[in-house]
Amino acid sequence: MSDPFAWLEPALETLRRAHWYRQPTPSGAPGAIVTVGEPPRPLINFCSNDYLGLANHPKVKAAAIQAIEQWGTGATGSRLLSGQRLLHRQLEGAIARWKGTEAALVFSSGTAANLGTIAALVDQRDLVLGDAYNHACLKKAARLTHATFYEYPHNDVAALAQLLDTHRSQYRRCLILTDGVFSMDGDVAPLGEIVALAETHSAMVLIDDAHGTGVLGAHGAGTLAALGQSSPTVIQMGTLSKALGSLGGYIAGSQALITYLQHRASTWIYSTGLSPPDTAAALAALDQLQTDPSLRLALQERIHQLEKGLQQLGCPLLPRPLPTPIFCLPAPDPATVLQWGEKLQEAGCWVAAVRPPTVPFSRLRITLRADHTPEHIDQLLAALAALLKCC
Numbered sequence: 001m002s003d004p005f006a007w008l009e010p011a012l013e014t015l016r017r018a019h020w021y022r023q024p025t026p027s028g029a030p031g032a033i034v035t036v037g038e039p040p041r042p043l044i045n046f047c048s049n050d051y052l053g054l055a056n057h058p059k060v061k062a063a064a065i066q067a068i069e070q071w072g073t074g075a076t077g078s079r080l081l082s083g084q085r086l087l088h089r090q091l092e093g094a095i096a097r098w099k100g101t102e103a104a105l106v107f108s109s110g111t112a113a114n115l116g117t118i119a120a121l122v123d124q125r126d127l128v129l130g131d132a133y134n135h136a137c138l139k140k141a142a143r144l145t146h147a148t149f150y151e152y153p154h155n156d157v158a159a160l161a162q163l164l165d166t167h168r169s170q171y172r173r174c175l176i177l178t179d180g181v182f183s184m185d186g187d188v189a190p191l192g193e194i195v196a197l198a199e200t201h202s203a204m205v206l207i208d209d210a211h212g213t214g215v216l217g218a219h220g221a222g223t224l225a226a227l228g229q230s231s232p233t234v235i236q237m238g239t240l241s242k243a244l245g246s247l248g249g250y251i252a253g254s255q256a257l258i259t260y261l262q263h264r265a266s267t268w269i270y271s272t273g274l275s276p277p278d279t280a281a282a283l284a285a286l287d288q289l290q291t292d293p294s295l296r297l298a299l300q301e302r303i304h305q306l307e308k309g310l311q312q313l314g315c316p317l318l319p320r321p322l323p324t325p326i327f328c329l330p331a332p333d334p335a336t337v338l339q340w341g342e343k344l345q346e347a348g349c350w351v352a353a354v355r356p357p358t359v360p361f362s363r364l365r366i367t368l369r370a371d372h373t374p375e376h377i378d379q380l381l382a383a384l385a386a387l388l389k390c391c
């Protein structure tokens with residue numbers, strides 16, 4: 001018998017030759033300074049999505065530990081069987097109040113929230129329209145539904161309007177998908193215009209606000225709140241794993257939507273409930289960020305400092321209507337961005353070198369945290385200035 005896996009090594013070799021080969025780097029407990037690699041060395045952390053520093057916050061950790069003591073480590077089953085705990089109801093109630101929606105539902109990851117919700121809302125009779133820079137799990141979900149799926153160029157509202165004018169009337173339902181804050185670019189979707197189009201064309205909108213959650217808007221309620229928008233056409237999705245420092249995803253919307261998802265979202269129905277420590281950590285983080293605005297304010301100060309510094313260095317930045325903690329610095333090719341990442345590590349800064357196929361073009365992805373000091377940002381700017389001089 002010939003080896004049915006003989007194709008694997010050549011496939012990996014192709015990835016290596018294209019500089020697309022990837023390996024996870026081990027790192028220590030999250031903080032502004034983090035130990036990275038083997039042997040571990042301390043670097044300034046410009047690599048995590050822990051924007052408010054809550055993943056290692058004493059109150060959040062204490063809540064997770066207390067939940068383990070009271071409820072154990074696992075939910076032990078699907079929420080519809082043995083996996084429902086009081087904590088889930090508390091977290092879902094807190095998310096709904098925070099987002100200003102009738103109800104919310106938590107999933108075991110943001111990916112599960114998107115896949116389950118999108119597949120529950122549309123099928124081959126329907127139309128899905130999505131931004132070309134959307135997160136990979138939105139794209140994957142759209143393709144799995146068997147709906148007709150078109151992408152529009154990044155943030156191009158005129159192109160979205162054109163697609164709606166041309167195609168909407170031929171389909172039963174229409175769903176528009178957009179990130180709120182684009183995860184790899186750091187810019188923001190024109191949600192006001194998208195929602196207005198959705199209302200005229202009787203379309204649903206799902207906003208993936210993984211990176212706006214906890215960071216933007218009053219009490220960190222997200223991108224939609226920051227832009228002063230609300231609409232019954234909107235479904236707000238977010239993650240518990242970024243600014244909330246835990247794990248999981250949520251959908252916030254009308255009570256009818258949430259009840260429907262409890263009956264039709266397969267990644268919720270057929271998956272074990274979110275674990276007690278993850279649920280309790282998210283609940284404590286939500287309380288912390290709502291009661292302590294100093295974290296968001298500190299983050300915004302660092303964002304403005306870096307924005308100004310990058311402009312002084314002449315770095316091309318996408319228009320940023322809202323201050324987000326994600327910065328994208330384009331690189332000419334995958335090999336170069338890897339070298340840039342190594343040089344920055346030599347200068348004491350840990351920055352993600354992101355390459356295709358995750359993104360259409362290679363870039364440094366810099367993320368900021370509330371616990372960065374002005375000196376951390378200065379050190380990064382000095383390292384970037386040295387990098388740009390020798391390139």
Ligand SMILES: Cc1ncc(COP(=O)(O)O)c(C=O)c1O
Pocket residue numbers: 109110111112135137179183208210211239240241247248249
């Ligand atoms: C925009 C966006 N949506 C969804 C996800 C998926 O979330 P999770 O990691 O909880 O599966 C991510 C995670 O990186 C993301 O950046």
